[in-house]
Amino acid sequence: MRSRTRFIMLVSALAVPLLAGCGESAHDVPAPMPSTSQESSPPPATVLDDDLESLEDEFQARVGVSVLDTGTGATIEYRSDERFGYASTLKVFAVAEMLRQVAPEQRDEIVTWTDETVAQAGYSPVTAEHVADGLTLAQLAEAALRDSDNAATNLILDRIGGTEGLQAGLELLGDTTTDVADIEPELNEVVPGETGNTTAPAAFASGLAAVLKPEHLDPADRTTLLEWMSANATGDALIRAGAPADWVVADKSGGAGGKRNDIAVVTPPGQSPIIVAILTEKYDPDAAYEDELVARVAEAVLARSAGGGS
Template sequence: MTRRALLHTAARPRVALAVVALALTACAPSGGVPVSPAPTSSRAERDDVSTGLQAVEERYDVTVGVSLLNTGTGETISYRGAERFGFASTVKVFLAAEFLRRTPEDARDDLVRWTAADIERAGYSPVTTARLDTGLTAAESAEAAVRESDNTATNLVFDQIGGPAELDAALSRLGDDVTDIVDVEPGLNTVGPDSTGNTTTADAFTTSLAALRGAGSSTDSDAATLAEWMSGNATGDALVRAGAPSGWTVADKSGGAGAVRNDIAVVTPPGRPPLVLTVLTRKNDASAPYEDAAVSESAAVVLNTVR
């Protein structure tokens, strides 16, 4: 059974995948991207974005953090970009990237197994539940973590790279000393009071995604693999993809738990360089469920500014 059949993902246009792979291989120079890319957006653009995002915050009673990098011009747009949010499952894109970076091609076909108890502990696990009796290859587990946000698959990949501390170190190598990875699933969705554990900022995630090609972080082949997995993300249709202008290609990784709903994406307008976009949201009432529309409408505000 092919990986695509395993995860029941419709085929995506090859051109779109090529564009997204180019984004991941061309976002950064060989030494990575600067923490604060320049130039920033104009004052008028910043005012338009602030007004639009404040309206989203009021409409959905949420706090929004947004960071966008135009990989062609270096222009950035940031709204609450340095404010911390729980990252939830968006971190899985970096987990998969680190798996690809450190795992040789032949080892990616190694069979990994798990138990029903592992699934019960992890929670949401559609792929690993279906494949409990047969197992997955190491690469299939990483793909399931990104495409389907499978929690047990995520924990299998954490095991393969050495745990949360190793992923935290990988992000530090990209220049990200902000993101604080403490737990595996399901704990990575929990943010304690006065703790930075399991949090990031929109600026940090955008910079880290743009930097993945720098500092020897991935080969062109691995970047293409990650881009394909992100392009097949089954959980992101109502998020950045829903807020993007018609005809723009979106490859993303979503995340959500309780009051938190997030999306991290590479957005490619036709005939133009890719944009790297992070949208992080949390309801102001921590007991309220998240709303997808807060993410999609925030994305629309920012992307319509640069269309």
């Protein structure tokens, strides 16, 4: 059963002035006339539900959304507690945990690997070019985020204690939902009925919001993380494509088989960041994912977020 979208707005007490302070009594205010010819508009949550359900029908895919406006506290949720395979979106949390664990001066140490390391990891465009000379830990982290380099991700995981180390790091963020079972490339595989290599949109959105808090990352490390995410080479057709042109999007994408995901920190001009997690999965496990689905979901939900419209 699909969960309905939930809008939760934190409303300031100043938003509703008291009648006693308006110079009129309650008896002086005319009662509204009942409508006889026009039905009231459906609530925004229902409209968005219908939009997302239509996209699910059009693309034959399941969609999960969790959005948090860090300025107002408003949220948008759609299938936000359902499980999806996370694919490479997990890399942002591996890198964040490395930044938390490893002192800045230690990130300049050179890490080396073999051709076999690259071959076993699969897609590794950066590390494949540096088998002979290696890269620093910081450069590996950047490659994992900007280029979604698998071997770089595995080397970062080695440094933070493997899947168990990342699982512990997620739990520090309050995430007890995500199940980190494998490294690359197996982390893209989800066994039906099992939780390994899956998360829920709400878990990733709240985790990303927690990562950005000063008690988790120093301001300099937070800036570094967002810079690496802002230059994500694989995200242009996803949330970034669905956001207004003048909004800044720092994201990490993920995709495998019928799964296409993107999680992002989206900043409208002059406003607080909005945390967005969009996870999608084709109903047909043999069907290829479609970037357009994520972009259109992002367009729909951001239009109902701060600065995006009604």
